[in-house]
Amino acid sequence: MERTLIGELGAHKGETVTIKGWVDVRRDQGKLVFFDFRDRSGVVQGVVLPGSPAMEAAKEIRNEFVVEVEGKVNTRPEKNAQAGKVNGDIELEVLGITVLSPADSLPFEVDAELNLDTYLNNLPLTLRTEKGRSIFRVQAAIIEGYRKALRTLGFTEFQAPALVGGDAEGGAGTFTVDYYYDQKAFLATSPQLYKQIMVGVLERVFTTPKVFRGEKSATTRHLSEYSSLDFEMGFIKDHTDVMTTLEAAVRGMVAQVTETHPQVYALFGTEAPLIPEKIPVVKLREAQQILGVSTDEPDLEPEHERALCEWAKKEHGSDFVFVTHYPVSKRPFYTYEDEQDPGFTKSFDLLFRGIEITSGGQRVHNYEVLVEKMRAKGLDPEKFAFYLQAFKYGMPPHGGIGMGLERFTARLLNLPNVKEATLFPRDLNRIDVLLSTDETPN
C-alpha cells in the first residue's frame, strides 16, 4: 500500500493506511502496547489492541526501529485526546507491523540531557532528537533566506574553490595538503580573492563555501571547518552600501526562519531577534567611548562585544549592531582606508547577541594601491599575480562580507556552543571520532 505521511493522517480518519518511520517511544502495558511513530512530517500514537495480529511484533520492537505500519486512523476517545499536540486527536490502530530495520538498544535516552562531548560523539543518533532536527532545519532555512534575498538583489551564486595555492588573508592559520609532484597546497581560509575576481565577471556574486582555519582555538565560537556566507558587490559608493545589502540579507534570513518555523524560538527558550528599522552603527572608537574603555585598542574584546550588544538592545531595541572603522593595522591588505579618517578603514563587523558574526567592508580596487598595500603587509605581489589580473584589467569600486553560518545559527537559537550549530564539527581533537594524540589512546 502507498505510504501516507504521519503529518497528513488527520485527513484520513476512518481509513486504513500505511506509514513508514521510526519508533519514537514504546509503552508496553501488557495486553495493550502503545507507540509513538515518527517520520519527517510528524509523530502519531499507535495502539496495538489485544488480539491484534501485530501483537507479537509489537513485543519485539524497541525504540528507533524502522518500521512499516498498517493501521486504521481512529478518532481518539475524548478523554484520551491530547489537546494542542500534533495528531493529538487521532491515533493509529495498528493492524500490522513490518520491521524494515532493527535498532540496537540505545546508549542513552534520546531526549536525555547529555554532556557536549557525549552529544558530539554520538551525532548519528543525537541529531534525531527534536532539537537536533530543528537546528538543522532552521539552518537550511537560514541559507534559503540568504539566497532568496541576494538573488532578488541581482546576485549570482558561484562555487568557490576549497583547494588553493596560497593563504589569502596572510594571517589566519591554514591547513596544508600534499599536492602533486611534492607540491604543497592549502585549504581555503576564505573565498575572498575569488569573490573579488568574480565581481570583475558578474558584478554581484555570493557563495557559501566551507572554509578552514587551523587556529588551535578551544572556545564556544570557533571551528576548524565552517560555512561562510559570503557576498561581494561592485559599483558601491562606499562600505555603507554593503551594510545596507547585508541588512537586507539578514532580514531575509530571519524572515525565512520565522515564517517556516514559527515555533522554534520557544523550543530553544529564546525569541525572534529584534531588528529595528535601521541597525545601529557605531565607529569602533565610539563603541569604546560608550563602554568606557581605551580608544587606543585596535579591537573590542569579547567582553566588550557582549556589553556593546546589551547597549544596542537597550538603547536601540536591536539584537544587532554594526561597528565600523577598524584601524588599518587590524584589517587585511585589501581593506579600503577612509580618506576622511586616515589610519582607519571603511570596514565593519556585525555583532549579533554578543558575538561577531560578520566582517566586511569596501575593498581596494585600484591596482597600484593594492600592490602597495600588499607590500606594506609584507606580502609578495608576485604570489598574487593571478588575483591581481582582475585589478589590472578594470575593477569597479566594490565591497562585501563574510558571515559565519554556524555562529549565526547558534545565536539565533540560543545554543551555548557553536558546535551544536554544526552538523559534524571539526575541532582540536575530534573529526567525528576523537583523534589519537598519544601512542596509547584512551
Place this chain on the structure above:
RNA sequence: GCGGGAGUAGCUCAAUUUGGUUAGAGCGCUUCCCUGUCACGGAAGAGGUUGCGGGUUCAAGUCCCGUCUCUCGCGCCA
C-alpha cells in the same frame, strides 16, 4: 599557546571537604506483572580495574607528581 573547572555504571550525577569495611542514586538494560498509556506504572536482577601511569600510607575514588581527554574563559577570529 595561557588560565580556571572536570573525568566514578551505557547516560546524568552522589560519595572527595576531614583517606578507613562489600563505591551509591535516577534513567536506560534483562526477566516477570499490567486493557488507555502518552517521560506509562509495579516487582526483581545484571552492570564499576573510580581516564591512564607513578608516588605517599597499615589503608587512596579521596592526598602528591606526571600524562591524556573533556569543558569554560583569554589570545585570535567568522
